[in-house]
Amino acid sequence: MDLQLRILHFTSIEPHRRFTKMDTKNPKSLLDLAIQSLLRNESVAIQALEDMPRLFFVPLFIAAFKGGHKNILSEMVKVWPYYCLHIGSLTVQEPQHELLKAMIENLPVRPSRNSASRRPKLKILDLRQDNDCRTTCHEVSIKEPLCFHSCAYSDSSILKIEGQHGFVNPESMVQFPRPVELLVDLSLDGSLVEKEFLVFLTSKIRESSGSLHICCRDLQVDKLCDSKCTLKLLDLKCVGQLSIDMGSLSDITNVLSQMDHLESLSLSKVTFRSLGGKVFKNFLGHLQRMNNLKKVSLSSFCLTGHLDRVLRVLPPGLNFLYLTYCDLSHRDFRFLAQSPQVSRLKLLNLSNNPMYWDDFEPFQTLLVNLSGTLRHLEINHCLINDTAISVLIPALIRCTHLRVLCFASNPITMPMLVTIMNNLTPLKKLKYVIYPIPVHCYEIWPFQGSLDRRKLAIVHLQLKVMLELAERADMNWITYLE
Ligand SMILES: [Zn+2]
Numbered sequence: 001m002d003l004q005l006r007i008l009h010f011t012s013i014e015p016h017r018r019f020t021k022m023d024t025k026n027p028k029s030l031l032d033l034a035i036q037s038l039l040r041n042e043s044v045a046i047q048a049l050e051d052m053p054r055l056f057f058v059p060l061f062i063a064a065f066k067g068g069h070k071n072i073l074s075e076m077v078k079v080w081p082y083y084c085l086h087i088g089s090l091t092v093q094e095p096q097h098e099l100l101k102a103m104i105e106n107l108p109v110r111p112s113r114n115s116a117s118r119r120p121k122l123k124i125l126d127l128r129q130d131n132d133c134r135t136t137c138h139e140v141s142i143k144e145p146l147c148f149h150s151c152a153y154s155d156s157s158i159l160k161i162e163g164q165h166g167f168v169n170p171e172s173m174v175q176f177p178r179p180v181e182l183l184v185d186l187s188l189d190g191s192l193v194e195k196e197f198l199v200f201l202t203s204k205i206r207e208s209s210g211s212l213h214i215c216c217r218d219l220q221v222d223k224l225c226d227s228k229c230t231l232k233l234l235d236l237k238c239v240g241q242l243s244i245d246m247g248s249l250s251d252i253t254n255v256l257s258q259m260d261h262l263e264s265l266s267l268s269k270v271t272f273r274s275l276g277g278k279v280f281k282n283f284l285g286h287l288q289r290m291n292n293l294k295k296v297s298l299s300s301f302c303l304t305g306h307l308d309r310v311l312r313v314l315p316p317g318l319n320f321l322y323l324t325y326c327d328l329s330h331r332d333f334r335f336l337a338q339s340p341q342v343s344r345l346k347l348l349n350l351s352n353n354p355m356y357w358d359d360f361e362p363f364q365t366l367l368v369n370l371s372g373t374l375r376h377l378e379i380n381h382c383l384i385n386d387t388a389i390s391v392l393i394p395a396l397i398r399c400t401h402l403r404v405l406c407f408a409s410n411p412i413t414m415p416m417l418v419t420i421m422n423n424l425t426p427l428k429k430l431k432y433v434i435y436p437i438p439v440h441c442y443e444i445w446p447f448q449g450s451l452d453r454r455k456l457a458i459v460h461l462q463l464k465v466m467l468e469l470a471e472r473a474d475m476n477w478i479t480y481l482e
């Protein structure tokens, strides 16, 4: 132990710089050697934590996490000398789940009884993966520490609780439970792992006597009807990104009623009796309160003739809009083309809405209106034929920011595909095009069994030659089989 501590002291001049060096494949630094040596002997490492300079905690934490040293991590969380601890860019997969559990288990949620040990400083444990987040936030002041990711919305947040009691000095903390935040992204899929994890979280909340705030910013629910109990554990005000894969409109509305700050909403397989009743009205009422929405995704949500009612309540200036399998009508397209809510879209996905009509002018107007912002357009499986696409081409070529265009599985002929390519190759930012297999490659369009692969190979070749002639080797034209 002595030798290891000496190495630590020797390297204490610029530990961060040395650690950076280790990352850049330079020969191993003394700090790295010291850390590796500590990790080889867990009990020595745990003992050393008591007197270890603060600066060593971050590199030791990263190395212990990467090496899967559960016991060391458990002890580090107890004596972590900073206000916050973020997993940040560390990789979390199945094997690391035990490490996360150990960290939660040892997160100090009650005042320390042992005055001899390092007083717990950690108040925000952030288990979300985020490549732009450092392990701990830069401290401006040790007395009034701050974390850039602390909860700003819940009544159980540290900011609100400490605001109520005034600034709580560490001495008086002995009488009060410590307000602590655990930041997690949750994916509720009804699996055994999820159930175990929730039992575990519940017992931790109980242990904290209510001082632990589980702050979930990104919530994914597979089947809403199976997750109602779990949602009661959370303060839904904190959720910024919500995704529900299957649920009734009334249950979804109930969840939305508890939220205020959604930035992203994704609903799929939404069931309801009618769009004429109270439930849909309530749903729209709560949607209207979400002034921060930037991304809306509605899929398998039959909105025929009612899209205007949804769009009207959304804030203007959405960035991302997905309306797949929504059975949109010509009337819906007419409204979409004029809606200020979608006038600044970067991404629009209208795939799987069959367009039976002959009048493509509203769609053309929509594309012209979006030409200044649109980067990604998907219109796969829309029954768009040669006549329709020829109306859209003049609008498409005005979309000079377009990077991705997907229009697979539409009944397009080879001459039209050639025309499309000739028109799109001048769009310098357009890099990826997913094109439909031309109808002549099928005996009966669009049945996979009737596909003539030899004809398809000739199509590929022809498009490749055309791209070369247009000097667009940087452009990728690909298609896929169903
Ligand atoms: Zn922080």
Ligand SMILES: [Zn+2]
Pocket: 151, 152, 153, 154, 157, 213, 214, 215, 216, 235, 238
């Ligand atoms: Zn929160």
